[in-house]
C-alpha cells in the first residue's frame with residue numbers, strides 16, 4: 386500500500402475509484418495487512434484509544450457530515466500532527482471502505498505492533514494462547530486480559546490474526562492497551578525455562594482443580610486450541626496442569642470463558 390499521499394495531508398475523496406479507497410479497503414484481507422503492516426480500527430472510541438495509546442497512525446477517514454463535530458476535528462488534528470493522512474469522504478466511499486451498510490463514521494488505519502518475544506512473562510501475569518483460531522475468542526481474551534490487568538498475551542504457533550477487523554472489534558479497544566507477542570511453542574518453552582517462569586497449562590484431563598492451585602509468580606497461563614486443546618508437547622512442558630470442573634454434559638468450556646476464569650483465579654490467588 387502506498388503511504389496514502391504525503392504524511393500530514395488532508396484530502397476530500399468522493400470517487401469510489403480513488404486508489405486510496407482501494408488500498409484501505411484491501412486491509413480487510415490478511416494478505417494486505419501482512420504486506421503493509423497496517424490494520425483498520427472502526428469507530429471514534431477505537432481511534433481515540435489507539436491515539437491515546439501512542440499507536441502510529443497512518444490514515445484517518447471520516448464521513449463529510451462529521452466535519453463540524455469537535456471530537457472528530459480533534460482526532461483529525463492529532464492525526465495530521467502525527468504525520469498521518471486525513472481523508473474526508475462521502476457516505477458511499479465510507480461504506481465501500483468499511484464493506485458494510487451503515488458503517489462507523491470514523492475509521493483509522495494504524496501500524497501493527499508486537500512486543501518482542503523476550504518480553505513474554507515480564508511485568509506480571511501473561512496468558513499464552515496455543516494456536517488460537519477464532520478471532521472472536523482472541524478479541525474477547527484481549528479485552529478480558531485488559532480488564533483484569535494482565536501484563537500481556539502471547540500468541541503461540543499459528544494463530545488467527547490479532548489485527549483482523551473482527552478481532553479488533555471484539556477487543557473493544559483493548560488491543561491498544563495489552564502487549565501482544567508471538568512465539569513458537571519451542572521458543573515459549575525455552576524462554577520460560579530461561580526466565581524461570583512456570584507454565585501453568587489448562588487441560589481437560591488434568592486432575593488438579595484450578596481453584597486453589599499454585600499461581601505464585603513468575604508464571605504464565607497456557608490455554609489450548611479450540612478444537613485440539615493444548616498440543617501434547619506443550620502439555621508435557623507445563624509445570625502444572627489444572628482443570629476447571631464441569632457439572633453438566635458439555636465436553637468443555639469455550640476458550641475465552643475458560644481463559645477469563647483462569648485469569649481471575651490466578652490474579653485473585655496472588656494479589
Ligand code: SAM
Nearest residue numbers: 587608609611612614615628629637638640643
Ligand atoms: N476438544 C478440546 C480438548 O480436548 O482439549 C477442547 C478444547 S477447549 C474448547 C479450548 C481450551 O479451553 C482448552 O484447551 C483449555 O485451555 C480451555 N478449557 C476449556 N474447558 C476447560 C476446562 N474445563 N478446564 C480447563 N481448561 C479448559
